[in-house]
Structure formats: C-alpha cells, structure tokens
Amino acid sequence: MTDPAKAFYLTTPIYYVNDAPHIGHAYTTVAGDVMTRWHRMAGEDVWFLTGTDEHGQKVLRSAEANGLSPQEWADKLVADAWIPVLETIDAANDDFIRTTQPRHMERVQRFLTQLKDQGFIVEGAYEGPYCVGCEEFKLAGDLITNDAGEQLCPIHSKPVETVSETNWFFVLSQFTDKLIAHYEANPQAIRPESAYNEVMSFLRSGLQDLSISRSTFDWGIEVPWDPSQVVYVWFDALLNYATAVGLGDDPSSEGGKKFAHTWPADVHVVGKDILRFHAVIWPAMLMAANLPLPGCVFAHGWLLVGGEKMSKSKLTGISADSIVNLVGSDAFRYYFMRAIIFGQDGSFSWEDLVARYTSELANGLGNLASRSQAMVGKYFDGLLPAPSEYTAADLSLQELLASVSAIADEKIRNFDFQGGILAVKDFIDAVNLYVTEQEPWVVAKDEANTERLGTILYTICDSLRAISVLYAAIMPKAMGQLWEHIGAVESGLTYTMSGVATWGQLKPGVAITKSESMFPRIEEPESI
Numbered sequence: 001m002t003d004p005a006k007a008f009y010l011t012t013p014i015y016y017v018n019d020a021p022h023i024g025h026a027y028t029t030v031a032g033d034v035m036t037r038w039h040r041m042a043g044e045d046v047w048f049l050t051g052t053d054e055h056g057q058k059v060l061r062s063a064e065a066n067g068l069s070p071q072e073w074a075d076k077l078v079a080d081a082w083i084p085v086l087e088t089i090d091a092a093n094d095d096f097i098r099t100t101q102p103r104h105m106e107r108v109q110r111f112l113t114q115l116k117d118q119g120f121i122v123e124g125a126y127e128g129p130y131c132v133g134c135e136e137f138k139l140a141g142d143l144i145t146n147d148a149g150e151q152l153c154p155i156h157s158k159p160v161e162t163v164s165e166t167n168w169f170f171v172l173s174q175f176t177d178k179l180i181a182h183y184e185a186n187p188q189a190i191r192p193e194s195a196y197n198e199v200m201s202f203l204r205s206g207l208q209d210l211s212i213s214r215s216t217f218d219w220g221i222e223v224p225w226d227p228s229q230v231v232y233v234w235f236d237a238l239l240n241y242a243t244a245v246g247l248g249d250d251p252s253s254e255g256g257k258k259f260a261h262t263w264p265a266d267v268h269v270v271g272k273d274i275l276r277f278h279a280v281i282w283p284a285m286l287m288a289a290n291l292p293l294p295g296c297v298f299a300h301g302w303l304l305v306g307g308e309k310m311s312k313s314k315l316t317g318i319s320a321d322s323i324v325n326l327v328g329s330d331a332f333r334y335y336f337m338r339a340i341i342f343g344q345d346g347s348f349s350w351e352d353l354v355a356r357y358t359s360e361l362a363n364g365l366g367n368l369a370s371r372s373q374a375m376v377g378k379y380f381d382g383l384l385p386a387p388s389e390y391t392a393a394d395l396s397l398q399e400l401l402a403s404v405s406a407i408a409d410e411k412i413r414n415f416d417f418q419g420g421i422l423a424v425k426d427f428i429d430a431v432n433l434y435v436t437e438q439e440p441w442v443v444a445k446d447e448a449n450t451e452r453l454g455t456i457l458y459t460i461c462d463s464l465r466a467i468s469v470l471y472a473a474i475m476p477k478a479m480g481q482l483w484e485h486i487g488a489v490e491s492g493l494t495y496t497m498s499g500v501a502t503w504g505q506l507k508p509g510v511a512i513t514k515s516e517s518m519f520p521r522i523e524e525p526e527s528i
C-alpha cells in the first residue's frame with residue numbers, strides 16, 4: 001500500500017522537441033497514464049508528470065534546419081504537437097515541464113553549484129565518440145562498423161561524431177560500488193528483470209566519470225560558475241523529475257512542501273534505450289546530493305516497424321492521430337496495453353488493431369452493453385429491475401468478479417497491463433456466456449418468469465457497473481459513459497475502485513439508458 005503522507009509519483013521521460021511525436025512516444029505516456037489513473041481510481045493521491053526536453057544539439061540542429069531559433073522551434077512544437085497529443089490519447093497528467101522554463105533552469109543551476117561545492121564536479125578533458133541522436137557519449141564497444149568502415153550508433157544507424165573538449169565532469173566512477181549495493185538490496189528498483197541484469201552487468205564493468213558540460217554550442221543551461229559552458233543535455237533533463245516538484249526549495253515554501261509530498265518518484269517509466277541514464281547516472285546524481293532514490297525505473301520495449309525501432313528519423317513514425325481518428329482514444333489505449341507485453345518489444349499492425357477492436361471491444365464489450373440496455377428498455381421500461389433469489393449461475397459470476405478484480409489489481413500495479421486487461425476480459429467473456437446460457441429473451445416470453453428475468457438483467461447490469469470501474473484507467477471516456485448509462489450515478493455511487501467487487505451496488509428502479517454505440521463498427525483503412 002502506498003504511504004498516505006506521500007503522493008504516488010510517476011513520470012514519463014521528457015520528449016525531445018526535435019520532431020513531432022509518433023506512437024512510440026504515445027506508448028510511454030499511455031502506460032504512465034493507465035498506471036496513474038489506476039492508482040487514482042483506488043483513491044490514492046497521485047502526481048503524474050510529463051514534459052519536453054528542449055536543450056542540446058539535436059534540438060538545436062532541427063531548429064536551424066527549419067530556420068527558427070531553438071526557443072521558437074521548441075515553442076512551436078510544444079504548442080502544435082506535444083501538448084495536443086496528450087489530448088489525442090486522453091492523458092490526465094498533473095503537470096507538464098519544459099526544460100526551458102525558469103523553474104527548471106534555476107533549480108538545475110542551484111543543484112549543480114551544490115554538487116560542485118561538495119567536490120562532485122571537477123574539470124577535465126574529453127575526447128571520444130558522441131551520438132547526437134542519443135545525445136550520448138559512447139563507448140567504443142557500443143558502436144557498430146558499416147561497410148565503409150564508419151563507426152555507427154546502433155540505435156540511430158548514423159555515424160557518431162568525435163567530441164574533443166575541455167569541460168566539467170561529474171565523478172560518476174565514485175558511485176559504482178554504491179549503485180551495485182543499492183540494486184543488490186533493491187532488485188525491484190529496475191524492472192523488468194532483463195533490464196535489471198543489463199544494468200548490473202554494466203555497473204560491474206565499472207563506470208567512468210561523465211562529461212556534464214559542452215562548450216562548442218550554447219543552446220543549454222549556462223554552467224553557473226563558467227559561462228563558456230552549457231550543461232550537458234542529459235544532466236539537465238534528468239533533473240526535471242525533481243525540479244518539477246520543487247527540488248532544493250526551502251522546506252517551508254510551496255515548492256519545498258511539494259517536494260516533501262512527492263519525492264522520491266515511485267516510478268520512472270522509460271523506454272529501454274534510455275535505461276542506463278535513468279538507472280545509473282540519475283541515481284548517482286541523487287546519491288551525490290544525498291537525496292532519496294526513486295522506487296523503480298521500468299524499461300519498456302520498443303514499437304517495431306520491419307523489426308526496427310519505429311522512428312521519425314527513419315521515416316517509420318506513425319502518428320497517434322492516424323490511429324485515434326480510426327478507432328478513438330479508448331481503443332488506442334486498450335490496444336497498446338493489451339497487445340504488447342509491457343517490457344518487451346512489439347510490432348504494430350493495422351490488421352491486428354482492427355481485429356482486436358472488432359472482436360474484443362465492438363463485439364465483446366460494446367455489444368454486451370447495448371444488448372443489456374436494450375433488454376431493460378424493452379422488458380422493464382428502461383428501469384433497472386430488482387433481483388430476487390440468486391441461482392448458482394448468478395453467484396458464480398459474483399465470485400468471478402471478486403477474483404478478477406483482485407487479479408487485475410495485482411497485475412496492473414506490477415506493470416502487467418496485458419495480464420490485468422485479460423483478467424477483466426475473462427469476466428466480460430463470462431458475462432457474455434451467461435447471457436447466452438440464461439436466454440433472457442426466452443425467459444421473457446412467460447410473465448410468470450418476471451422475477452427471474454429481473455434477476456438476470458440485474459446481474460448483467462451490476463456486472464457492467466463493475467466493468468466500467470475496472471476498465472476506467474484503460475478506457476476513461478467510454479467507461480465514464482457506461483458508468484452513467486448503467487445507472488451508477490443515479491444510484492449515488494462513487495466512481496472508485498475500492499469495493500468494486502461488492503455485489504449489488506446499483507439501486508433497483510434507476511434508469512438504464514441506451515448509449516451511443518461505444519465502439520462503432522469501423523471502415524477498414526486503405527492501408528490494409
């Protein structure tokens with residue numbers, strides 16, 4: 001159980017504004033949004049942060065290529081693309097941080113000064129390969145060689161550049177043993193297990209000090225004691241998780257109180273490509289500042305196209321809009337959480353999306369809801385009948401609800417979104433089977449059976465009430481509507497997960513209204 005004095009605090013990475021988002025980025029945000037909505041539905045205090053990473057050479061170069069200053073370019077992309085995509089995918093973030101905001105830049109400078117004063121930042125010289133796509137200093141062993149003998153970044157398949165500069169270093173090497181000890185004592189702090197193992201073997205090979213400033217361009221936060229240098233973009237970016245909630249502010253100030261209430265973050269959701277930054281550099285920075293470490297870094301897999309990471313630079317990016325325009329935001333969220341095991345790579349395909357949409361959402365859940373609403377309309381004038389004596393079939397649905405709610409809770413809290421969804425889907429399938437077997441349309445033929453008919457329809461409706469709660473974090477719009485149409489609001493119920501499996505919450509006599517089709521039939525896109 002989460003500590004009530006502290007909010008459940010989850011972050012997404014902050015996204016580079018070198019280009020517009022694609023569904024790989026939306027995937028990370030949806031996972032974070034589902035997890036935080038789940039905790040909110042359980043009545044917990046939650047803080048969900050996302051935002052944009054705006055400094056560094058990658059953003060600077062794309063701004064130049066577009067004939068704008070980096071700030072103008074960042075402002076434009078944030079306003080035209082990164083904020084709108086949150087609405088497209090229905091993300092309910094509590095804050096949106098931009099690394100060009102004064103609240104961030106000031107706190108970064110203060111943090112840096114503190115680390116320098118404590119002797120954790122020293123002057124040095126760097127020479128070695130750098131990938132601007134990753135914004136990362138690479139080790140020779142990280143690179144691949146192409147036919148022309150060039151050294152390429154394995155993620156971007158582009159040649160690395162040689163950086164040769166005198167700049168400021170964070171003494172990362174001093175933290176190797178402390179990090180190993182921390183992770184040995186807290187194996188749950190990096191998940192899934194494959195990510196944990198990757199980080200441990202990287203740590204065991206020893207860490208080098210990290211260059212944390214650059215002198216050859218000026219798009220970044222100025223190093224407070226050395227205006228000839230700007231802060232290395234990752235050192236700046238990682239700090240967003242703490243600057244956004246008041247890092248270093250006076251404990252009696254608003255920022256200081258916010259920090260006490262949120263820090264440390266419970267979960268940093270990241271893609272596997274940026275795991276080392278989060279599980280090695282970031283905790284070392286926090287250790288140096290004597291701050292508590294995040295509860296967990298969860299590294300998810302990539303959305304692949306043709307076996308490779310989907311990316312705009314390789315022109316394989318698909319926009320969230322193109323999918324949401326076809327199936328809506330709820331189905332978008334459902335599809336990615338349901339089809340891909342969180343923590344593993346997965347391929348997106350339009351065929352799979354349409355097939356699951358049609359069978360699981362339109363035919364499975366949508367049809368169950370509309371049939372039930374129609375039957376209450378036809379046989380009971382749209383008013384929920386009271387149940388009378390329950391039979392074994394009714395009771396076994398009630399028992400199944402209790403077990404699937406517990407399983408879904410356990411799975412989702414442990415990042416098994418697919419497992420959580422499948423548990424709820426098992427219940428939906430069972431309710432559909434119940435309808436088929438109980439044949440309410442046959443029962444309705446004899447007036448002597450009105451009580452039994454009422455019990456069947458009540459059982460279906462109260463099941464739908466529970467489904468609208470259990471799927472609320474995954475499909476907030478459709479489930480919010482179902483909750484209303486099934487009479488939960490008129491029954492005076494609170495939309496919360498606690499007590500979801502308690503049977504018989506809908507009040508007999510409330511109006512059951514027919515909704516617009518929740519998951520209308522879709523025309524197959526031309527690309528199929």
Ligand code: MSP
Pocket residue numbers: 012013014015016023024025027028053237238239240269270271272273274301302303304309310311
């Ligand atoms: N700016 C850094 C993160 C700094 S966090 C302190 C960054 N930005 S990014 O825009 O390149 O990527 C952000 C997130 O999107 C990463 O978690 C990355 O894994 C995710 N994805 C980008 N393409 C992706 C796929 N094709 N598939 C799944 N996620 C992908 O890195």
